[in-house]
Amino acid sequence: xxxxxxxxxxxxxxxxxxxxxxxxxxxxxxxxxxxxxxxxxxxxxxxxxxxxxxxxxxxxxxxxxxxxxxxxxxxxxxxxxxxxxxxxxxxxxxxxxxxxxxxxxxxxxxxxxxxxxxxxxxxxxxxxxxxxxxxxxxxxxxxxxxxxxxxxxxxxxxxxxxxxxxxxxxxxxxxxxxxxxxxxxxxxxxxxxxxxxxxxxxxxxxxxxxxxxxxxxxxxxxxxxxxxxxxxxxxxxxxxxxxxxxxxxxxxxxxxxxxxxxxxxxxxxxxxxxxxxxxxxxxxxxxxxxxxxxxxxxxxxxxxxxxxxxxxxxxxxxx
Numbered sequence: 192x193x194x195x196x197x198x199x200x201x202x203x204x205x206x207x208x209x210x211x212x213x214x215x216x217x218x219x220x221x222x223x224x225x226x227x228x229x230x231x232x233x234x235x236x237x238x239x240x241x242x243x244x245x246x247x248x249x250x251x252x253x254x255x256x257x258x259x260x261x262x263x264x265x266x267x268x269x270x271x272x273x274x275x276x277x278x279x280x281x282x283x284x285x286x287x288x289x290x291x292x293x294x295x296x297x298x299x300x301x302x303x304x305x306x307x308x309x310x311x312x313x314x315x316x317x318x319x320x321x322x323x324x325x326x327x328x329x330x331x332x333x334x335x336x337x338x339x340x341x342x343x344x345x346x347x348x349x350x351x352x353x354x355x356x357x358x359x360x361x362x363x364x365x366x367x368x369x370x371x372x373x374x375x376x377x378x379x380x381x382x383x384x385x386x387x388x389x390x391x392x393x394x395x396x397x398x399x400x401x402x403x404x405x406x407x408x409x410x411x412x413x414x415x416x417x418x419x420x421x422x423x424x425x426x427x428x429x430x431x432x433x434x435x436x437x438x439x440x441x442x443x444x445x446x447x448x449x450x451x452x453x454x455x456x457x458x459x460x461x462x463x464x465x466x467x468x469x470x471x472x473x474x475x476x477x478x479x480x481x482x483x484x485x486x487x488x489x490x491x492x493x494x495x496x497x498x499x500x501x502x503x504x505x506x507x508x509x510x
Contacts, residue, residue, distance in 0.1 A: 233273065236336060238329045244306075245296040245333060246273040248286045249341055259344035260292045262337060263505065264330060266352025266359050268484055269316040269416050272306035273297045279353070279481045281498050289502065292341055296333055298355075299324050309419065312358035314382050316419035326359060327366045334369045349505045351375040353478050354404065355419070357396075361385070361431070364392040372510035373465075375501040378476050380405045380425040381434050391464040393508035394435035397497055398428040399474035401489070407470075414476055432456055432468040439464035452494050465508055471495060 235244045249260065263285075267276035273295035277283055282293045298308030300318045309317035311324045319326060330350075337343055348371050350360040357379020364374040365388040373393035400407050404414025409427040412420055432445060441460035445468070448455045452472040460466050471479060475489035480496030483489070 236332070238332050239325055241299060241324070243297070243299075243329050243333070244273065245294055246277060247292065247294045247337065248277075248283045249292045250287055250290050254342050258290070259342045259347075260290060261344055261347035261349065261505070262292045262294065262334065263502070264333075264348075264350040264352075264360075264363070265293060265295050266310060266350065266356030267295070267297065267308070268353040268357075269298075269309045269355035269419050270307045271353075271356075271484060272308055274306075275484065276353070276356070279478050279484050280351075281481055282502075285498070285502055289506075292337060292343070294333065294337060296330065298326065298359075310352075310355050310359035312355060312362050313385070314421045314423040315358055316355040316416065320419070320421060327362060330363055331368045344509075345369070346510045347372055347505075348510075349373050349375070351377065351501050352379070353377045353484065354379065354476060355416075364388060364394065364435075370510055372463075373505050373508045375504060376431065377478055377497055377501075378402055378405050379431065380409075380428065381430050382423050383426045383430065384423075385434060388438050391439040391461070392435070393439070393463065393465045393504070394431070394467075395465075395501060395504040396428075396431045396468040397479060397495070397500075398431075398468075398470050399476065399479075399489075399492065400470055400472045401475040402428075404476040428470065429468070432458065432466055435466045436460065439466055441466050452492070463508055463510070465504070467504065469495060469500070 233244050235242050265276050265282050276295045286293055298310045298319050300308050309319040311319040311326045350363045352360045357376030360374045360376045364371055371392050375395040377397045404412050407428050409425045411424055436458040439460050441458040445456035445458045454470045456468040458466040471492045474492035477489040477491040478497055479492045481491050
């Protein structure tokens with residue numbers, strides 16, 4: 192029999208302890224955290240012949256007695272993905288604090304293995320637009336999927352997104368079968384030919400005065416994704432507030448407040464149908480208070496934390 196020398200005994204004992212620790216629940220939680228940070232928690236289901244991906248974040252443990260969770264759908268920008276949207280916006284940090292479910296769905300592209308996706312927001316963008324992908328139907332199906340696994344509050348369903356995702360949140364507010372309580376497009380736009388929504392939806396918009404992708408005065412994009420549009424010029428940024436103010440039965444002229452680089456418009460609206468719009472003089476195409484969407488993206492403004500402002504608006508406007 193081989194005799195163990197002291198150093199080898201110590202080494203084997205250390206390996207045994209390491210193996211025991213690796214099998215502990217704490218280690219399993221840490222491995223799960225690493226997988227989540229790496230984006231390995233991507234879930235999917237088939238919708239109309241396309242495998243659709245998403246990441247969902249929900250409060251830990253069992254729901255409290257009678258508890259129902261609000262849902263926030265966070266839509267990435269054109270060429271983004273679920274992990275990108277989560278990192279950029281930081282909405283996940285609100286999950287435990289506010290007891291909400293946050294879901295980060297992904298658009299589509301022609302190369303399934305490359306997660307640089309777009310949404311079919313009508314006149315934008317890319318593959319999803321040209322192929323007329325039914326993204327509204329996908330989000331409806333996704334909400335059904337969430338409701339099968341979590342106690343969801345149907346009166347507190349919300350959607351937000353950046354750029355192409357912001358345009359898509361406008362479309363969800365108009366067309367989604369699950370009635371949304373509120374939307375919050377960030378650096379999004381409307382094109383002037385949108386149909387009226389089937390019912391009022393509270394709306395908060397945020398834009399940057401230095402934005403070349405969604406110019407303040409409308410027109411065609413001059414940003415990185417200019418070729419992703421179908422050539423239809425965007426309306427001025429202000430048209431978003433005008434559209435939802437009219438749809439929600441609000442007064443046509445908003446009240447304007449200026450504080451430093453922030454201009455804030457509020458429309459006088461019926462209760463629960465609020466319409467507000469922020470414009471930041473120091474920002475281009477970015478998520479205020481968040482991270483850059485990519486290394487080539489514009490720097491976010493630090494004058495406003497869009498995620499906190501959006502959630503406060505959502506929280507104040509259930510359906």
